[in-house]
Amino acid sequence: MANFDHAFAIVVGIEAGYVNDPHDPGGETKFGISKRGYPNVDIANLTLNDAQAIYQRDYWNAVQGDALPWPLACYVFDSAVNQGQPTAKLLLQTALGVKADGVIGPVTLAAASRAGAYQNACFMSTRAFEYMKARNFQQYGRGWFNRLFEIAEASNGVG
Template sequence: MTMFLDLIDRVLSHEGGYVNDPRDPGGETKFGISKRSYPAVDIKALTRPQAIAIYERDFWQRVQGDKLPRPFVFQALDAAVNHGIGNAVRWMQRAAGVADDGYIGPMTLAAVGRSEPADLVLLFNAERLEFYAMLGKFDVYGRGWVNRTAGNLRYAAQDN
């Protein structure tokens, strides 16, 4: 949990405050929590502590953040938030050289643990950039997505 608390501010720095951009398929969003993903949440009234609790429960725990190497874990968390758990896990698996089944089990954790953290970060972010480039909304949001990834690579340099 301590590592999560050290890293969540990074995620929130990417996500920002309340937005309701009609071009965004997530719809109404605050702190990166979208109405589409959380229809029962009053997005406009969502507090920062509530958002942090959602991130810890629905993203950190699902990517098994406490079991991932410190130089890599932020990358997995941020991608899970931005692209969904399944995509983040598959990219992690590809970067670690194991079957990309979308499930973090003992084989995935062992492969991640054996990987050179800097290489893992680079391969993971290559997957992420290729994914962004395929999205139909790249013309609208691509600059922001690429800047987010560049910022994450700077974080990786600090973490390594």
């Protein structure tokens, strides 16, 4: 739970507060929770506690954050939030060199338990390449790359 709390603080700090950018495909967003992803949530009145519950249920738990070593858990969690949890799972498996089937099972978890600095860097570079495929990379790419550096710096040596 301590890793989730720390990862949440890092990610929500990057996601910030309320935004309604007409160019953002997520639409209205608060604490990184988008109207597109959560059409039945009152985004403007979303509390930080409500956002934390959504993050834990739909992102941290979905990528088995408690079973991943730090800082990889934080990296994968942030990817799930920003790029979608199905993509985060595939990127993790690709970076770890295991079959990329989108299921974080015993093989993926075993490889993750052996992950070190090299695999962590591979995960982040794999994320960068995924960002480059996005149709709106020209508009948001620099910010996404900055996000990678912020996540890496904020999670360094903690956990």
